[in-house]
Amino acid sequence: MTSFFLLASVALIVGLIVMMRPLAPQPRPTQASPNPAPPATMPPWQAWQVAPGLQGYAWEVAQPRAIVLLQHGYADYALRFVSEYHQLIPKLYAQGFSVYAMDLHGHGYATGARGVLDVRHAVADHMQARRLLATHGAPVFVIGHSLGGLITAASVGADATGLAGVILMSPALPAPIPGLVRGILNLLARINPQAAIPLPAAPESGLSRDGAYIARATADPIIYHAHVTMLTAATALDVAATLPAQLPHWRTPTLIQHGSADTWADPLGSSAVAAQLTGADCTLLTYPDGRHNLLCDDDQVQVYHDIRTWLERWASRM
Numbered sequence: 001m002t003s004f005f006l007l008a009s010v011a012l013i014v015g016l017i018v019m020m021r022p023l024a025p026q027p028r029p030t031q032a033s034p035n036p037a038p039p040a041t042m043p044p045w046q047a048w049q050v051a052p053g054l055q056g057y058a059w060e061v062a063q064p065r066a067i068v069l070l071q072h073g074y075a076d077y078a079l080r081f082v083s084e085y086h087q088l089i090p091k092l093y094a095q096g097f098s099v100y101a102m103d104l105h106g107h108g109y110a111t112g113a114r115g116v117l118d119v120r121h122a123v124a125d126h127m128q129a130r131r132l133l134a135t136h137g138a139p140v141f142v143i144g145h146s147l148g149g150l151i152t153a154a155s156v157g158a159d160a161t162g163l164a165g166v167i168l169m170s171p172a173l174p175a176p177i178p179g180l181v182r183g184i185l186n187l188l189a190r191i192n193p194q195a196a197i198p199l200p201a202a203p204e205s206g207l208s209r210d211g212a213y214i215a216r217a218t219a220d221p222i223i224y225h226a227h228v229t230m231l232t233a234a235t236a237l238d239v240a241a242t243l244p245a246q247l248p249h250w251r252t253p254t255l256i257q258h259g260s261a262d263t264w265a266d267p268l269g270s271s272a273v274a275a276q277l278t279g280a281d282c283t284l285l286t287y288p289d290g291r292h293n294l295l296c297d298d299d300q301v302q303v304y305h306d307i308r309t310w311l312e313r314w315a316s317r318m
Helices: 004-018 085-094 119-136 147-158 179-191 211-219 230-240 243-249 267-276 300-315
Strands: 055-059 066-071 097-103 140-145 163-169 254-259 282-287
Touching: 066 085, 066 119, 066 147, 066 300, 085 097, 085 300, 097 119, 119 140, 119 147, 119 230, 140 147, 140 300, 147 163, 147 230, 147 243, 163 300, 179 230, 243 267, 254 267, 254 300, 267 282, 282 300
Parallel strands: 066 097, 066 140, 140 163, 163 254, 254 282
Antiparallel strands: 055 097
16 A cells, blocks of 8 residues: 555645546446465355445354454455465465455445545444454454554554454554644545545555566456545544554554565554554564565465464464
8 A cells, every 4th residue: 555654745735636636436346356266175255244335254163263354455355365365364264263354345345436445434344343253252363464454453452352463464554644634634535535646656566576466466357456545545544643642552462564675555664563562462574575465475485474373372372
């Protein structure tokens, strides 16, 4: 996701220009994805109702070691973690974890204008999903990627009740910007939530060094391929502004993973957050020359090994 902290220096200058650049509406997708087929041993997903308009998915183990709630990032969708992202969901399922995921509003198969997301509402949806999973009687871990990392972090920061651990993969954690700038962005977002942020998109090479993966992602009609929308940017910055007051009280075990060459989410954001989690067992892993989608990049085997090892460690303590 485009680094939101850059908005601080340009918002006042280009705000009115933004209003002249509405995005062309994109229909809710109906086409098939070009992603590889999931493993033959992977059962089909079951519908999971979290909130109206959301598309939820469940892969339930009869007697799970633990539960994993997975939140995808901006422009993405949950089912890509079945066939892409080193097949993270099938691998977790094979290790005895029940996995739950949901498409954000305006993403994947959820309702809403494509790419238009109120991140504050997404945090509330995430907390509701956690409340539902807390009734299942198994330890709950949460994993968030990119903007899903910000949503997950804000959810945990607001209330970590019942959580066994947190994994943030390439999280979009922008530095706070002045409240005046956020206020202007919110005003513009109310007037035209679908307006495109007039910042250059990060190059696709920043997602992965795997050209075949880039080609599949580019051809996937279910991915949102346009610019970040004003409502998403404005509300993401609002959510990010809540974190500094929450981090000193964070006590949940946490793993943060980031590639040093990530141009979609600033690695410095992960470093800054990790440094503030002084009251929690926090592990920050940085992958040299790693790109934004670490589980689709050259180091994906090591990245998954680190996820699995960390989950095994904390699940065994429950």
